[in-house]
Amino acid sequence: MSNLRDFFLQLETSLASGVTLARTLHLLSENVSGFGMKAKVAKMAKEVEKGTAFSTAMERAGKPFTNMQISFAKFGEQTGTLPEVCGTLAEYADKEMNLEREIISSLAYPLFLLFLALMLLPILESIITPDTAASIPWGIARSIGIYAIILACFYGVYRLLSTSAVASILVQVPFFGTIVKKLSLCRFTRTLGVGLQAGVSMGQCLETSISVTSNAWLEKELSSLKASISRGGSLADGFKSVNALPSTIKEMITVGEQSGKLPEMLKKTSDYLEDDARHKIQVVSKLLPILFFLPIAGFVAYIIISMGTSIFSGLESIK
Numbered sequence: 001m002s003n004l005r006d007f008f009l010q011l012e013t014s015l016a017s018g019v020t021l022a023r024t025l026h027l028l029s030e031n032v033s034g035f036g037m038k039a040k041v042a043k044m045a046k047e048v049e050k051g052t053a054f055s056t057a058m059e060r061a062g063k064p065f066t067n068m069q070i071s072f073a074k075f076g077e078q079t080g081t082l083p084e085v086c087g088t089l090a091e092y093a094d095k096e097m098n099l100e101r102e103i104i105s106s107l108a109y110p111l112f113l114l115f116l117a118l119m120l121l122p123i124l125e126s127i128i129t130p131d132t133a134a135s136i137p138w139g140i141a142r143s144i145g146i147y148a149i150i151l152a153c154f155y156g157v158y159r160l161l162s163t164s165a166v167a168s169i170l171v172q173v174p175f176f177g178t179i180v181k182k183l184s185l186c187r188f189t190r191t192l193g194v195g196l197q198a199g200v201s202m203g204q205c206l207e208t209s210i211s212v213t214s215n216a217w218l219e220k221e222l223s224s225l226k227a228s229i230s231r232g233g234s235l236a237d238g239f240k241s242v243n244a245l246p247s248t249i250k251e252m253i254t255v256g257e258q259s260g261k262l263p264e265m266l267k268k269t270s271d272y273l274e275d276d277a278r279h280k281i282q283v284v285s286k287l288l289p290i291l292f293f294l295p296i297a298g299f300v301a302y303i304i305i306s307m308g309t310s311i312f313s314g315l316e317s318i319k
Contacts, residue, residue: 003037004064005097008090015083022049037064053077068191071208075200085198092194099186099274106281107154110288114150117293118143179284182277184213185244186270188222193266202229218244235262249273 007028014024025045032041044057055074058065069089076085122139188209195205206229210222221244228238236254239245249269256265 003033004069005090005093007032007037007041008069008086008093012083012086012090015086021054021082054082066212068208068212071204072195072198072200075204076198079199081199085200088194088198092190095190095270095274096187099183099278102278103281106285107288110285111151111154113289113293115147118147176284179277179280181218181244182273182280184218185249186273186277188213188218189249189266189273190270193263193270196266197263202235 010028010031011024014027015021019027022045025041025048029038029042029045032038040061044054044061047057047060048054053074054077055070058070058073072085072089073082076082119140121143122136126136126139191209191212192205195208196202200208203226206222206226210219210225213219213222221242224241225235225238228241229235234257236250236257239250239253242250249272252265252269252272253262256262259265
């Protein structure tokens with residue numbers, strides 16, 4: 001995500017300074033970082049030199065460019081506001097990157113504690129039951145294998161959450177569903193605000209913003225918005241039938257639309273939703289260490305009780 005932020009930021013700066021798009025892409029291909037990004041940008045520069053549209057070159061390049069970025073870039077080309085659109089896309093990428101880093105940092109400490117506990121487990125096992133416990137190196141290797149499986153499960157869950165089918169189911173789960181809802185609504189309002197700030201039409205903004213949520217449940221909730229806008233209604237009127245948005249958020253959007261500052265209000269709304277989701281993620285990150293240590297503590301308690309039982313049985317047999 002940081003590569004995309006730097007890409008669009010440098011693109012905005014160069015185009016605003018009067019440098020041609022093809023020349024800018026050539027310069028970026030020499031400085032951009034990231035796996036495979038350099039080759040893709042160089043290919044895009046050659047295609048633009050031949051007369052291909054920038055948005056088409058982005059579409060052919062594929063990842064890491066998203067449909068939202070391609071759609072907004074196409075609008076920027078059509079209206080002659082490509083530098084401004086690139087600036088708003090850079091801001092969007094920066095926000096998404098910060099949110100992603102926040103989630104990763106919240107999980108880093110609990111995962112470190114889990115790793116530490118798994119490494120200590122074979123040592124405790126050898127101290128408590130020296131006769132029956134496996135060797136410490138074998139125990140550590142076993143713990144590393146368990147930790148690798150846990151990490152793989154976390155990654156698998158993360159990939160599943162990015163699919164619309166699983167996300168639409170997860171929103172029904174208490175607490176965790178709230179986090180998914182907040183993050184999806186945050187992405188929706190942020191994309192909508194960025195598009196409107198860049199001058200993209202409301203209809204195109206709504207279509208793109210709804211698609212980037214990657215949540216079938218939310219897409220269904222927001223489907224009435226497009227019909228309301230196509231009939232000439234206001235965004236605030238369309239949101240009245242959307243149950244996914246809290247009443248406070250609806251009121252903020254209504255005030256923003258009436259005051260002519262809808263993009264700014266949508267950005268504030270996305271920040272509010274992001275902060276709320278971040279707070280809940282922090283709560284989860286504080287509970288995870290306890291959940292990780294409970295099975296290990298239970299295992300150690302089981303060993304100690306087993307040892308105590310065998311000792312008392314031995315003493316009774318001596319008597």
